[in-house]
Amino acid sequence: MRGSTNFLVLLALALALSPTLVFAGLAAFNPYEDRVSGKFVLEHASTLLRLASNINSSVKYKFSVTWILMPGTTNITVAVVGLECPGSGYTLNVTINDLEPVLAQGDISLTIERRSPILFMVIDLTIPGSCRVAGGVSSNAYIRVEAVAG
Amino acid sequence: MRRSPNLKAVMDHVFPDYTRAEYVALVVGYAITVLVIVYIVIRAYYVATIVAAPPSPLLSVRGYIAGLGEEEKIGFDISAIRLTVSRVFATKLWEHVSYILTAMLVGTLTASYPHLSRLRAYFIPLLFRSRLSPEALYLLGLMVTYAILAPLAFSLVLVVYHVVYGSVGVVTSNLVYSLANIILAFLLVTSIVYVCMVILGRLELGVVSSFLAIFLIAHYYSIEGPIGVALMALILLVVVAMGSILARRRVVSV
Numbered sequence: 001m002r003g004s005t006n007f008l009v010l011l012a013l014a015l016a017l018s019p020t021l022v023f024a025g026l027a028a029f030n031p032y033e034d035r036v037s038g039k040f041v042l043e044h045a046s047t048l049l050r051l052a053s054n055i056n057s058s059v060k061y062k063f064s065v066t067w068i069l070m071p072g073t074t075n076i077t078v079a080v081v082g083l084e085c086p087g088s089g090y091t092l093n094v095t096i097n098d099l100e101p102v103l104a105q106g107d108i109s110l111t112i113e114r115r116s117p118i119l120f121m122v123i124d125l126t127i128p129g130s131c132r133v134a135g136g137v138s139s140n141a142y143i144r145v146e147a148v149a150g
Numbered sequence: 151m152r153r154s155p156n157l158k159a160v161m162d163h164v165f166p167d168y169t170r171a172e173y174v175a176l177v178v179g180y181a182i183t184v185l186v187i188v189y190i191v192i193r194a195y196y197v198a199t200i201v202a203a204p205p206s207p208l209l210s211v212r213g214y215i216a217g218l219g220e221e222e223k224i225g226f227d228i229s230a231i232r233l234t235v236s237r238v239f240a241t242k243l244w245e246h247v248s249y250i251l252t253a254m255l256v257g258t259l260t261a262s263y264p265h266l267s268r269l270r271a272y273f274i275p276l277l278f279r280s281r282l283s284p285e286a287l288y289l290l291g292l293m294v295t296y297a298i299l300a301p302l303a304f305s306l307v308l309v310v311y312h313v314v315y316g317s318v319g320v321v322t323s324n325l326v327y328s329l330a331n332i333i334l335a336f337l338l339v340t341s342i343v344y345v346c347m348v349i350l351g352r353l354e355l356g357v358v359s360s361f362l363a364i365f366l367i368a369h370y371y372s373i374e375g376p377i378g379v380a381l382m383a384l385i386l387l388v389v390v391a392m393g394s395i396l397a398r399r400r401v402v403s404v
Contacts, residue, residue: 010176013176013177014180017177017180018184021180021181021184021185021188022184022188025184025185025188025189025192026188029188029192029193030192031192031193031196032196038206040207040209040210040211041209041211042210043210043211043212043213045213048215051215052215052216055215055218057215057216057217057218058215059213059214059215059216060213060214060215060216060221061211061212062211062221062222062224063206063207063222063224064204064224064226065206065207066203066204066205066206066231067203067206068196068200068203097228098227098229117196117199118199118202118203118228118231118232118235120227120228120231122224126216143211
């Protein structure tokens, strides 16, 4: 191999092997999970709701979740479990990464496109005082968050 | 170890033309380099994302009554997290730069070995052709450098003694330790330049490999930052310039 032949062989090898090896490496060494979920208990929800109903107010829960998840199309579900609301239900306000906040009465299920492995969510839950925790004081209400990528 | 006739026959059958072995070496060297770099980059980014992720609630979240309690404030946003990821990623990548350089060095050597094994015959005999040749003088200068610097490397023993018995302050011990590191690095660099030039058989590849090795050593000995790199580059240039200019002139004249 000399001169132009050497150069052409090197160029052809680089062009052919670079994407192949990079994709093979990404497939072989990818450490990211494709599914993650969490259950976050609403602390003292029963007591807070009883107090809020007495002063005609509402109860708020606000927290953030940061998960490391495989990039790509992601289905995200946010649901509140264990609440009984006779009138207007709870309001969920979820902000995912730098997308516009998603405001919904009731549970949220949406699909987003992520290019980064970071999934950052700010979850803001407002429960009217008319709601009660199903099962009474001894029971728990919780928010269930699930993200499935791929 | 001599190859058996059967193995030789197999090798001749697989590689009837030596050029094919060079192609295989190129592919193997390229694969080593790319896969190791991809692995290190992926791991560094993974660790960066884990480190940068703010803590999420483990089990439960606190609530408050609207209008009575203070609203929970989220002290970070996605841009702050991304900034932390990029910073940690750069740090992690720099921590593994020696592995990347080693992979590049091994890949380069693997890919270029068949080619260099033929060229080696041109350079090595020049070093031993005459006892007064420039190459032989370069070798002599190298040995003198070793002779002068090797005893200084024993200052490491002094450092260990003082640190163990606590008779030297932290600043002083760090200073002596750094000095010992630099001396050891000097010895290593000198030998690496020489080994690269002689074993590889090609001066320009010897210089490139030496540059890769110099950053590896600088990182290994934690001589980092602009001062460390400048110091190592200066040492490298002094050593390489002497040997390569003399040897190249000799090669050209031959």
